[in-house]
Amino acid sequence: MPQANRRVLVRSIDDISLEEVPVPQPGDNELLVRSRVVGVCGSDTHAALGHHPFIDLPYRPGHEVVGTVVAVGAGAGEFAPGTRVIVEPNLYCGRCAQCRSGRYNICQELKVFGCQTPGGMADFFTIPTGRVHRVPEGMSDLEAALVEPLATPVHAVAKAGDLTGRTVAVLGAGPIGLLALAAARHAGAAKIVVTDLLESKRERAVRLGADGAVRADAARPADEVRGILDGPADVVFDCVAREQSMAQAIDLVAKGGRIIVVGVGAPGPTPIRLDLVQDREIRIEGTLMYTADDYRSAVDLIASGAIATDAIVTATYPLEDAGKAFAASLDPEHGKVLITVAGP
CATH class of the missing domain: 3.90.180.10 (Medium-chain alcohol dehydrogenases, catalytic domain)
Structure with a gap:
């Protein structure tokens, strides 16, 4: 030793x-x-x-x-x-x-x-x-x-409820966003769109199974997302967690839909459109890390070759x-x- x-x-x-x-x-x-x-x-x-x-x-x-x-x-x-x-x-x-x-x-x-x-x-x-x-x-x-980085999106997807047949938007195509894409697809999501600033990351997301990828700074990104999903997203996973991404999430989520905050936000307050959250009955929920069940699910997902x-x-x-x-x-x-x- x-x-x-x-x-x-x-x-x-x-x-x-x-x-x-x-x-x-x-x-x-x-x-x-x-x-x-x-x-x-x-x-x-x-x-x-x-x-x-x-x-x-x-x-x-x-x-x-x-x-x-x-x-x-x-x-x-x-x-x-x-x-x-x-x-x-x-x-x-x-x-x-x-x-x-x-x-x-x-x-x-x-x-x-x-x-x-x-x-x-x-x-x-x-x-x-x-x-x-x-x-x-x-x-x-x-x-x-x-396994560890995948367990976080697995936990977030579990927070979102049954995704079978539902439409999903993932904001951010970094490692966590790409793993959230895989976890949501594995959970039965029907259509998934990913947004990101970089073309290379958007292309990677499509290669990994996204139904489409949209420039996060496009003139009207929510319209593009809705065009690919044939409507607003039932669930949005915000893997960026900044003021701009939260605004985008609120803009493109369906009435009665859910926004799951996966990314670590910057210290301090983040302005959001509370009028829209209230009027559309949007549920915004944070998610932190995982439990052993999420770890086991992540192990199984990786072992499956997905x-x-x-x-x-x-x-x-x-x-x-x-x-x-x-x-x-x-x-x-x-x-x-x-x-x-x-x-x-």
């Missing part, structure tokens, strides 16, 4: 480095895991830019992690050394009303591994045994690295090039960017 443990430290988007710390030791009911692949999330880049409302700088990222168990603490014998695992990073109290009702994703005391605590963008990390899932046999590391991993993952970097990986994630032409540690 090496004595040194490289771990990514983010002070700002221009100051991302490797710090060297001791290899941690697993405590009771904990696992020591060696990282294999770690995703760079939009939340990571927002935090690095100083824009994330719930992550303070400096921080040590890595919540989208695939790794291999190398040692187990007392009481953590369910996962033997050599087992490949994926991290479910929500660290919840288990005591509050939300946890007791099974909605631990909105725990009153929620912390997120790799956001409010040091994460898995490192050679080694420890994690409670209840916060990992086994990687199924035959699933590659790159596929497994998409997710085009090669089209969504557009770049990989070694751990020592974490700064380059963050920069690539900020490039709007990229999809999902991954960091390899021990290698697939």
Whole structure:
């Protein structure tokens, strides 16, 4: 076992480095895991830019992690050394009303591994045994690295209710938007339109199964969306979560429809047309992270082959090039960017 443990430290988007710390030791009911692949999330880049409302700088990222168990603490014998695992990073109290009702994703005391605590963008990390899932046999590391980001849209789609035969608009064709497209299609949506500013992203969305893609800054995007859907959208998934996207969502959703806010909004107030929300009985609902059921659904969806991993993952970097990986994630032409540690 090496004595040194490289771990990514983010002070700002221009100051991302490797710090060297001791290899941690697993405590009771904990696992020591060696990282294999770690995703760079939009939340990571927002935090690095100083824009994330719930992550303070400096921080040590890595919540989208695939790794291999190398040692187990007392009481953590369910996962033997050599087992490949994926991290479910929500660290919840288990005591509050939300946890007791099974909605631990909105725990009153929620912390997120790799956001409010040091994460898995490192050679080694420890994690409670209840916060990992086994990687199924035959699933590659790159596929497994998409389970965590896919679980968020899976949870959002579940929030939207039965999508069978319904029409859907997805705002934003980044990794989460593309995965929301896949999750909505899998849930039975009849027609799906994606909006984005970039032509390359719109083209990628169509290749991945969208019935159409519309320029987010078109003169009348809602009219174009309605033209493709043959009417307004029953459900809108806002994966951008900005004033402009919320205005667009309200403009194109059907009367009595739902808007599911998936993206992380900027700090502070966001103006919306409350007169239209009231008059059209529009339901706007937030969605945060996921639960184990969403994780299992995401695993099954990826295992089914419904997710085009090669089209969504557009770049990989070694751990020592974490700064380059963050920069690539900020490039709007990229999809999902991954960091390899021990290698697939």
